[in-house]
Amino acid sequence: MREAATPAQRLRRVLLTVGPGAFWLVLFVLIPTLIVLVVSLMSRGSLGQPVPPFGLHNYVRFFSDPLFLEIIGRSLWIGLWSTLLVILLGYPLAFYIAQSRYKEVLLLLVVIPFFTNFLIRVYAWIVVFQKEGLLNAFITAFGLPPAELLPSTLAVYVATVYTYLPFFVLPLYAAVERIDWSLLEAAYDLGARPVRAFFEAIFPQTLPGLLAGFLLVFIPAVGTFVIADLLGGGKVTLVGNLIQLQFGSAQNWAFGSAASMVLMAMVLLGLWLYARTQGERGLDRLV
Amino acid sequence: MKRILSFHAGLVFAFLYLPILVIVALSFNQSRFGVRFTGFTLEWYARLFSNERILEYLTNTLIVAVVSTAVSTVLGTLLAVGLVRYEFRLKNALRYLLYVPVVVPDVVMGISLLLLFDVVRDAIGWPRLSLFTIILAHISFQIAYVTLVVRARLVLLDPTLEEAAKDLGATSWQTFREVTLPLIMPGVMAGALLAFSLSLDDFVITFFTAGSGSTTLPLYIYSSVKLGIRPEIHALSTLMVGVTVLVILLGVLFWKKR
Amino acid sequence: MLFRGKRERKLGDSVAVQLEGVTKRFGDVRAVDNVSLEVRDGEFFSLLGPSGCGKTTLLRMIAGFETPDEGRILIGGKDMTDVPPYLRPVNTVFQSYALFPHMNVEQNIAFGLRMKRMPKEEIARRVAWALELVNLSGFEKRRPDQMSGGQRQRVALARALVNEPEVLLLDEPLSALDLKLRQELRVDLMNLQERLGITFIFVTHDQEEALVMSDRIAVMNRGRIEQLGPTEEIYELPKTAFVARFIGDSNLIPAKAIEPRKVRTSLGDFVLDDDDALIPGQEVLLSIRPEKIRLFRERPSLPNVFRAKVDDIIYTGSENLYILLADGQRLMCETLNHDIQEPGHEEFDYDEEVWVALTPEKLVVIQEEGHA
Ligand SMILES: Nc1ncnc2c1ncn2[C@@H]1O[C@H](COP(=O)(O)OP(=O)(O)OP(=O)(O)O)[C@@H](O)[C@H]1O
Ligand SMILES: [Mg+2]
Numbered sequence: 069m070r071e072a073a074t075p076a077q078r079l080r081r082v083l084l085t086v087g088p089g090a091f092w093l094v095l096f097v098l099i100p101t102l103i104v105l106v107v108s109l110m111s112r113g114s115l116g117q118p119v120p121p122f123g124l125h126n127y128v129r130f131f132s133d134p135l136f137l138e139i140i141g142r143s144l145w146i147g148l149w150s151t152l153l154v155i156l157l158g159y160p161l162a163f164y165i166a167q168s169r170y171k172e173v174l175l176l177l178v179v180i181p182f183f184t185n186f187l188i189r190v191y192a193w194i195v196v197f198q199k200e201g202l203l204n205a206f207i208t209a210f211g212l213p214p215a216e217l218l219p220s221t222l223a224v225y226v227a228t229v230y231t232y233l234p235f236f237v238l239p240l241y242a243a244v245e246r247i248d249w250s251l252l253e254a255a256y257d258l259g260a261r262p263v264r265a266f267f268e269a270i271f272p273q274t275l276p277g278l279l280a281g282f283l284l285v286f287i288p289a290v291g292t293f294v295i296a297d298l299l300g301g302g303k304v305t306l307v308g309n310l311i312q313l314q315f316g317s318a319q320n321w322a323f324g325s326a327a328s329m330v331l332m333a334m335v336l337l338g339l340w341l342y343a344r345t346q347g348e349r350g351l352d353r354l355v
Numbered sequence: 356m357k358r359i360l361s362f363h364a365g366l367v368f369a370f371l372y373l374p375i376l377v378i379v380a381l382s383f384n385q386s387r388f389g390v391r392f393t394g395f396t397l398e399w400y401a402r403l404f405s406n407e408r409i410l411e412y413l414t415n416t417l418i419v420a421v422v423s424t425a426v427s428t429v430l431g432t433l434l435a436v437g438l439v440r441y442e443f444r445l446k447n448a449l450r451y452l453l454y455v456p457v458v459v460p461d462v463v464m465g466i467s468l469l470l471l472f473d474v475v476r477d478a479i480g481w482p483r484l485s486l487f488t489i490i491l492a493h494i495s496f497q498i499a500y501v502t503l504v505v506r507a508r509l510v511l512l513d514p515t516l517e518e519a520a521k522d523l524g525a526t527s528w529q530t531f532r533e534v535t536l537p538l539i540m541p542g543v544m545a546g547a548l549l550a551f552s553l554s555l556d557d558f559v560i561t562f563f564t565a566g567s568g569s570t571t572l573p574l575y576i577y578s579s580v581k582l583g584i585r586p587e588i589h590a591l592s593t594l595m596v597g598v599t600v601l602v603i604l605l606g607v608l609f610w611k612k613r
Numbered sequence: 614m615l616f617r618g619k620r621e622r623k624l625g626d627s628v629a630v631q632l633e634g635v636t637k638r639f640g641d642v643r644a645v646d647n648v649s650l651e652v653r654d655g656e657f658f659s660l661l662g663p664s665g666c667g668k669t670t671l672l673r674m675i676a677g678f679e680t681p682d683e684g685r686i687l688i689g690g691k692d693m694t695d696v697p698p699y700l701r702p703v704n705t706v707f708q709s710y711a712l713f714p715h716m717n718v719e720q721n722i723a724f725g726l727r728m729k730r731m732p733k734e735e736i737a738r739r740v741a742w743a744l745e746l747v748n749l750s751g752f753e754k755r756r757p758d759q760m761s762g763g764q765r766q767r768v769a770l771a772r773a774l775v776n777e778p779e780v781l782l783l784d785e786p787l788s789a790l791d792l793k794l795r796q797e798l799r800v801d802l803m804n805l806q807e808r809l810g811i812t813f814i815f816v817t818h819d820q821e822e823a824l825v826m827s828d829r830i831a832v833m834n835r836g837r838i839e840q841l842g843p844t845e846e847i848y849e850l851p852k853t854a855f856v857a858r859f860i861g862d863s864n865l866i867p868a869k870a871i872e873p874r875k876v877r878t879s880l881g882d883f884v885l886d887d888d889d890a891l892i893p894g895q896e897v898l899l900s901i902r903p904e905k906i907r908l909f910r911e912r913p914s915l916p917n918v919f920r921a922k923v924d925d926i927i928y929t930g931s932e933n934l935y936i937l938l939a940d941g942q943r944l945m946c947e948t949l950n951h952d953i954q955e956p957g958h959e960e961f962d963y964d965e966e967v968w969v970a971l972t973p974e975k976l977v978v979i980q981e982e983g984h985a
Contacts, residue, residue: 070442071521072677073697078441081527085437086449089430089498093452096495100467101455107470157367164364174364176607181371183599186556187576188592192374195381198584200389202377233371262356283458291460294558298580308462315466315563325470328463339458351454352503518678519711521698523725523776530699533724537715 101332108325116319126326136310140330143306146221147290150228154236154285157229159278162240166247175241182234190298193227194218197299219301227295232288236281239353243277276346280353283342287335307331375596382589399586400594409575409591415486416571419561420554423493428547430494431501436535438502439509440517453503456496465563468492472564484566492564493554500553501546508542509535548606627654628690629780629812630675635684637670644670646836647684652780652814657806659815659823662833663859668816669708671833672782675814676705689779699728703780704773708788710765712757718744718768719753725776743775746805763794774805780812787822799826820860824848832856848902853981857900864906864944865979866899876978879940883917886973889980898979903947905975908935909968910959917971923961935961937969944969 073081108126113119130136165174181189196202197217204214217223247270255265293308300306307327314324343351377390385394403409437443438450456464472488475481482488516538520530536543558573565574572595579588630652637645645667652658660668673679674686677698686694693701704725712721722743726736744750747767757765766786773781786802787795803826806813817823823830824844831841832855840852851857854865868876868883873890876883876897883899891897912918921939928934930950937944946969948960961967 070680071697072674072680072693072695074695077697082437082441082443085433085441086443087437089434089437089502090449090452092430092494092498093449093455096468096471096491097455098452100464100471101459103470103474104463104467157363157370160360160363161367164360167360174368176603177368177371179603180596180600181375183552183556183603184375185573185576185592185595185599187558187573187580188378188595189374191576191580191588191592192378194580195377195390195584195589196374202373202390205390230370230374233367287458287460291462293462294577298577308460311462311466315469321466321470324466328466331460332463335458335460348450352507354454354457513709513711515707515709515711516713518676518698519705519707519713520724521678522676522703522705523772524699524728525724526699526728527697529728534713 104325104328107322108329110322110325112320112322116321118322118325126323127330129323130326130330136327139305139307139310140334142304143290143308143331144334146224146228146304146306147286150225150232150289151282151286153225153229154233155278155282158233158236158240158281159274162237162244162274165237165241166244178234178237178241182238186231187294189231190227190295193223193230193299197223197226219299219303221300221304223299224296224304227299228289228292231295232285235284235288239281239284240274240277243274247273276350276353279342279346280350283338284354286338290334291331378589379593379596382586382593384586384589387586388584399590403587403590403594406587408570412570412572412575415569416555416573419486419489419493419571420551423490423497423554424547424551426490427494427497427501427550428543431498431546431550432505432536432539432543434498434502435505435509436531439506440514453499456499457503461557461559462563464496465492465560468495468560469563484564484569486569488564488566489561489569489571492560493557496557496560497550497553500549501543504546504549505539505542508539508545512538628652629654629656629688630814631687631690632671632675633685633687635671635674635681635686637667637674637679638682643836645674645681648833648836648838649684650831650838650841652812655810655812657803657813657815657826657828659817659827659830660833661817661820661823661830661859662839664818666833667836668818668833669784670836672705672784672814672816675780676703676782677701702778703782704776704778705782705784706766706769706773706786708784708786710757710769712765712768712772714757716756717753718749718755718757718760721757721768722772722775724772729776739775743771746774747771762790763798766790766798770802770805774809774811778811780814781806782814782816784816785818786815788817788819795822802826824860832859834859850977851900851979854898854900854979857898857977857979862903862945863900864903866901866942868897868899870895870897879942880919881917883971883976884973885976885978889978891978891980895980898981899971900977900979901971901975903934903945905972906944906946907970907972908937908946908948908959908961909970910961912968913970915970916973917976919969921967921969923963923965923967926961926963933960937967939969 107118109122109124110118111121111123111125165171165178168174194201197220198204199214199216199218201217203217208214251269251273252265255269260268291308293306293312296304296306296309297312307330311324311327311331314320314327318324346353380392381390382399383395383397384392385396385398386392438446468488468491472482472484476483512535516534517530520534521527525533556573558577561571561574562577565571576588576591579585628651632648632650635645635648636643648671660671662668670679674681675688677693677696681694684694685692688701688703713724716724719740722740723736726739731739741750744753747770749764749767749771752760752764757768760768766789769786787798790798799822815823815826824847827844829841829843830847832839832847834855840847840856847856848860851860851863857863857865866878866880868878870891870893871877871882872893874885876885876891876899878899885891919939921937921944923935924938924943925936926933927936928950933948933950935946935948937946
């Protein structure tokens with residue numbers, strides 16, 4: 069569709085609709101990202117501010133220090149395992165909700181934590197895990213000595229899974245709702261056993277939702293700093309914490325920018341793999 | 356099989372609600388520490404309300420959410436219309452740029468905006484980190500969500516309806532106001548709601564773009580939590596969960612009526 | 614076949630719409646390929662052709678929803694090639710009607726007038742007039758989704774006509790309706806057009822519809838105009854094999870000219886009565902309508918006579934359709950189902966050997982390169 073119009077009218081229309089938003093995105097998304105890239109190539113000034121000379125030294129430092137490599141590895145590791153745990157909990161749940169008589173109510177029960185403030189959800193686990201918390205109340209009730217549960221990697225895992233579980237269930241539920249169940253009958257009809265029939269007929273139909281949900285959990289889980297900050301306090305350092313530290317008390321914006329670029333590269337790699345299999349419609353599923 | 360599924364679902368829901376319920380219960384607990392329930396009290400709520408700063412933080416949060424949602428809804432809706440209806444150069448580049456705020460981790464987005472404001476301030480002495488910079492930052496991620504939500508609605512709209520309007524003498528703007536906008540309104544509302552709740556919920560990006568005097572509720576909660584458990588925070592959390600539930604229920608009721 | 618053209622029609626001499634070498638490409642597809650035509654004032658003009666031949670695209674360019682890649686479009690003598698749709702003095706009745714779902718009938722019809730900032734009372738008066746025109750008074754407050762297909766169609770018509778356009782564009786406006794309604798609305802549309810004197814450009818793939826309703830027809834194929842002319846001419850004198858096949862049923866017989874007015878075919882040598890003389894040796898196609906073929910039991914003393922066998926008979930009530938075989942070639946022949954059995958109107962049986970006569974005046978010569 070290319071409506072009749074003079075070039076001037078066409079330009080005006082595009083400028084009036086796309087113009088302001090595009091301008092905003094360029095100014096506040098594209099340019100800042102480029103600034104991060106530039107700053108990541110600079111050095112630390114006496115006040116922590118980025119100054120010349122330019123070079124790859126921040127990246128060299130990042131990749132030559134086992135400490136930082138360990139941080140990257142830990143972020144990926146925790147991100148990956150949390151995501152897998154989320155799937156383990158969320159995948160059957162989506163099916164249960166879709167087949168339940170009370171699915172509207174159950175869906176609502178997933179939506180409520182989804183919209184509950186992120187910090188409150190993390191905070192709730194402090195209350196559970198702290199020394200005088202719920203878990204230790206249980207443990208001591210059995211006559212055992214109270215455990216040091218905070219800060220701990222366990223707490224980080226639990227809170228990460230907890231925080232991002234609704235992010236996964238909702239898109240997956242949308243996929244489960246659209247499942248064509250007659251394929252399952254067809255598979256049975258062709259002699260497949262239940263487990264086989266499920267993986268042949270049903271699982272592929274949920275795959276787009278599953279992959280979208282995976283990314284929706286994995287990306288923020290890898291990038292988070294709040295959860296590790298509040299529940300892993302000092303003990304569990306992720307890339308996010310490293311970045312926050314460099315922009316905070318460590319006062320090394322150049323190095324922090326380099327760490328940001330590394331994090332971004334990891335995320336973009338995942339996205340690239342995802343977009344290659346799922347195409348642009350897959351990207352739309354991430355909203 | 357069904358039994359296993361429902362047992363599993365029961366466990367997951369318990370996992371989802373246990374921590375929230377603990378906080379709600381503790382907010383009415385007399386004991387300042389620990390999880391033993393020693394008696395009912397509203398003291399923590401009273402203390403919360405006597406803290407005048409809280410009201411200020413709430414106002415800040417709402418100012419940011421309302422202003423940023425208004426701006427991002429307008430910009431995002433227009434952007435969606437232009438992307439769906441018109442052809443122009445660099446359209447693909449713009450489409451990819453749109454996904455950036457959705458997929459880039461909050462921390463990276465936060466520090467990138469911090470750097471931008473810093474660079475600009477070095478150059479022209481403005482803007483100070485304040486509510487204003489928080490609003491700019493929020494719009495920057497909201498815009499993408501609004502655009503994508505509205506666009507999803509817009510592609511379902513039969514373009515001949517817009518052609519019919521122009522055929523009947525409506526200019527592009529009149530067509531948008533009289534036909535396109537009313538028909539995509541559900542999408543625009545959904546986009547605005549999403550933008551609003553994202554703004555209320557955001558901590559990380561606010562954290563990097565806030566200055567002194569621009570504390571929002573999430574920032575307050577974070578700094579309080581860093582200092583340790585406080586029953587007032589239980590009370591505040593309970594209230595916020597309550598408001599969330601209320602808004603969702605109202606939304607469901609409203610949606611069911613239509 | 615009833616033709617619009619047979620009735621008395623007075624058309625203006627001025628040109629309502631003029632296309633000059635209009636071409637529109639979608640990628641590699643030439644949806645409209647170098648089309649030039651003129652539509653006269655007050656004319657009922659049809660664009661007829663098979664699915665995908667570019668009718669809609671051509672209409673959309675006149676309305677302003679597409680820009681031609683080449684060529685010019687003039688409406689009322691003014692170049693409108695780059696003028697946006699809302700500034701063109703044309704209105705469209707869309708195939709899907711495109712009624713605004715969030716407005717009731719009244720609001721739909723008033724839309725165009727409201728855009729022109731007409732006073733409220735004037736709008737109300739005209740909307741009432743338009744509703745009356747399409748017989749929908751009393752339906753003002755209905756929503757489009759509470760109406761039948763035929764009613765929606767009439768709302769779409771009223772919504773366009775109320776603006777008093779110079780030209781009304783209709784894209785298969787009847788195709789979504791059932792046969793009976795379609796036939797009723799044909800008459801309604803024709804009467805409306807005559808009464809209002811508005812130029813109609815009517816797109817259809819239904820040849821009967823076009824023949825019944827139009828003053829002139831442009832037959833399109835693969836983005837090009839195959840033939841343009843008054844309705845009767847299109848039917849009686851197809852210029853290309855495509856037109857002959859597409860409009861009604863036609864018998865096509867390959868032939869080779871041996872004299873300026875005589876051709877040789879596998880069925881025998883035929884004399885012609887055509888104004889255009891042929892060059893001997895030229896390959897042509899002869900076209901003759903089934904109802905123009907005459908059958909005899911005894912050899913008649915007429916020109917262009919040959920023997921054929923009745924292969925099949927289809928009775929359609931008022932007509933008998935004979936499928937004839939002659940030298941491996943199938944011919945269709947339609948005769949009226951008379952009671953009188955006179956030569957040329959006899960009834961025949963299966964497998965009967967008959968004499969076929971092709972009247973020279975009814976034999977149409979199609980001179981087309983490599984007749985498709
Ligand atoms: N927007 C478009 N993009 C690409 N190709 C198009 C577009 N519109 C039409 N075409 C192509 O142009 C050709 C003509 O299409 P058009 O719609 O004009 O045909 P039509 O004669 O109206 O057919 P129908 O009777 O089926 O409505 C077709 O091959 C069609 O596939
Ligand atoms: Mg068409």
